[in-house]
Each structure stands twice: as structure tokens, then as C-alpha cells.
Amino acid sequence: QSALTQPASVSGSPGQSITISCTGTSSDVGGYKYVSWYQQHPGRAPKLLIYDVSNRPSGVSNRFSGSQSGNTASLTISGLQAEDEADYYCSSYRSSGTFWVFGGGTKLTVL
Amino acid sequence: QVLLQESGPGLVKPSQTLSLTCTVSGDSISSSNFSWSWIRQHPGKGLEWIGYIYSRGNTFYNPSLKSRVSMSVDSSRNQFSLRLTSVTAADTAVYYCARGYGNTYSPTFDSWGQGTLVTVSS
Numbered sequence: 001q002s003a004l005t006q007p008a009s010v011s012g013s014p015g016q017s018i019t020i021s022c023t024g025t026s027s028d029v030g031g032y033k034y035v036s037w038y039q040q041h042p043g044r045a046p047k048l049l050i051y052d053v054s055n056r057p058s059g060v061s062n063r064f065s066g067s068q069s070g071n072t073a074s075l076t077i078s079g080l081q082a083e084d085e086a087d088y089y090c091s092s093y094r095s096s097g098t099f100w101v102f103g104g105g106t107k108l109t110v111l
Numbered sequence: 112q113v114l115l116q117e118s119g120p121g122l123v124k125p126s127q128t129l130s131l132t133c134t135v136s137g138d139s140i141s142s143s144n145f146s147w148s149w150i151r152q153h154p155g156k157g158l159e160w161i162g163y164i165y166s167r168g169n170t171f172y173n174p175s176l177k178s179r180v181s182m183s184v185d186s187s188r189n190q191f192s193l194r195l196t197s198v199t200a201a202d203t204a205v206y207y208c209a210r211g212y213g214n215t216y217s218p219t220f221d222s223w224g225q226g227t228l229v230t231v232s233s
Contacts, residue, residue, distance in 0.1 A: 003157060034217045038158075045207055045223035046158065052217055089158055091218040097174050100148075100218040102158040 004029065004090055004103035011109040017078040020106045022090030023071055028101060030071035034093035037066055037075045040105075041086045049088075050075060077108070085110045113138040115208050115224035123202075123231050129195040133208030133224055134188070141166045141186035146211035148220065149182065149193045151204040159204075160218070163211060164191055198231045205229075 005023040012018040022029060022037075029035055035053045038046035048057055050066035053073060063078045073092070077084055090103040119131035133147070140147065149161040162172035164182040172180045176195070184191045195202060205228050209220035 032216065034214065036218045036220070038220075045226050046220070047223075048219065048221050051213065051219040051221075057221060091158075091160075091220075093216040093218060098160070099171055099173070100160040102160065105157040 004092060004101060006088075006090060006103040006106045008104070009107045009109065011111055012077075012080045013111045014080050014082065016080050017076060018080060018108065020075045020077075020088050020090075020108070022073040022075070022092075022103045024073075024092055024094075024101075025071055027096045028092040028094040029068065029073050029090075031095060032093050033068070035066065035068060035073040036091045037064075037073075038089045038091065039084075039086050040089065046089060080110055082110050084108060113210060113222045115210065115222055117206060117208050117224045117227040119227060119229070121228060121230060123198055123229060124233050125199055125231055126197055129193070129198050129202060129229055129231075131193045131206055131208075131227065131229070132190050133192070134190050135210075136189070138210075139186075140184060140189050140191065146215075147184070147191045148209045148211050150207045150209055150220070152207070152226070153201075153204045161193065161195075161206075200231050203229065203231045 037050040040046040053068045054066040114136045146163040148163040179196045181194045205226040207226045208224045210222040212219045212221040
């Protein structure tokens with residue numbers, strides 16, 4: 001079964017805001033409020049940034065925010081910083097088959 | 112603070128069985144209501160959820176791997192394990208163990224192991 005669809009790459013300058021999209025179907029992203037976002041630096045384990053579409057765990061900067069519209073979830077990073085350069089993955093519950101599915105990942109470059 | 116640590120062979124021969132263990136510290140597997148998952152990442156690729164297990168032994172596996180996967184819990188050692196049979200080169204990946212937090216359907220992995228690279232090669 002296919003992964004959720006994310007752009008392969010996005011970029012932005014320090015201080016700017018960027019948004020990463022995560023597109024699925026009504027069987028996953030669009031049908032439930034169960035979308036999470038993860039940040040992964042090279043050689044490191046993923047880190048939870050957002051859960052249940054828009055909730056931030058304690059300790060995660062409020063520069064990270066999540067939203068959802070229809071079959072697309074979005075992660076917005078405001079006030080870009082050099083340390084935000086990483087890979088970002090979305091994940092969703094899927095009612096048919098896989099149960100939990102990830103997006104293909106988006107590489108964020110801070111210019 | 113909960114910590115997870117994967118352990119197991121880094122090299123497995125084709126057609127053999129991959130076995131990994133995740134040791135949990137800072138939390139008791141048997142006293143918590145969290146799920147415990149295995150997730151893998153092929154070299155240079157994205158994440159793939161393999162399956163989860165609860166301390167009660169309830170499991171759910173990714174249908175794409177279900178015929179080859181099994182998971183178990185050893186509460187006395189505060190560990191959970193993964194077995195993947197009949198491996199091929201396509202199973203070469205970094206394998207992570209992770210704790211699932213919150214709602215049963217929410218893919219909220221709030222704690223991860225550092226990951227362990229398993230290479231399938233003769």
C-alpha cells in the first residue's frame with residue numbers, strides 16, 4: 001500500500017516560515033484526527049513534533065504547528081533556524097490495511 | 112524519562128530469521144498502557160511501520176509483512192522482541208523500536224531507540 005504523499009524537498013531562509021504538506025485519502029488523513037509529524041536529523045532517530053493533527057508534546061518549540069484540511073495535513077515551521085534542517089515525516093492512521101502509514105518524507109533545507 | 116535500546120545481530124544471511132530485542136528503561140512495559148512498535152527505515156528511504164504489541168500480548172502487524180513477522184513481550188526483563196523470517200536483501204534497514212502513546216489509533220511515537228542497522232547478506 002502506498003505511503004502518504006509529501007513533497008520531496010522544501011527550502012527557506014532563516015526567519016521565514018515554510019509549510020510541508022501530507023496528502024492522503026478519506027481512509028487515512030481525511031477521515032481521522034490521527035496525524036503525527038516527526039523530525040529526523042541524519043543518523044538520528046525520528047523525534048515527535050506534532051500528534052493528533054495539531055498537538056505539540058511538551059518540550060517541542062511552538063514554532064512548529066500542525067493543521068488539517070480535507071485529505072491534506074500540514075506542518076508549518078515559523079522563524080526558520082539552521083537546526084531545523086532535517087527530514088520531516090508525517091504519519092496517519094489508515095482504516096484499510098496498514099493501520100499506521102508514513103509519508104515518503106520531506107527534506108528541509110535552510111538556505 | 113523512558114529509554115529504548117535495540118539489540119541483535121547486525122548481519123543476517125538470506126532466508127534466515129532476523130531477531131531483535133528492545134530493552135526499555137524508565138518505564139515498566141507491564142504496568143503501562145502504551146503500545147510498543149517496531150519501525151524500519153531502508154537506507155536513504157522513508158519510514159515503514161512493522162507492527163505493535165501491548166504488554167498483554169495483543170499484536171497488530173503491517174499486512175505487507177504479516178506472514179513473516181511475530182512480536183513478543185518479556186515483562187520480567189522489560190523487553191519486547193521482533194522476529195522476521197525468510198529475510199532477503201530487501202529487509203536490509205535500520206530497525207527502530209518505539210513507544211506508542213495515547214489513543215489506540217494515533218501514530219504517536221513519543222520515545223524511540225537509537226536504531227540498529229541490520230544487513231541481509233551472505
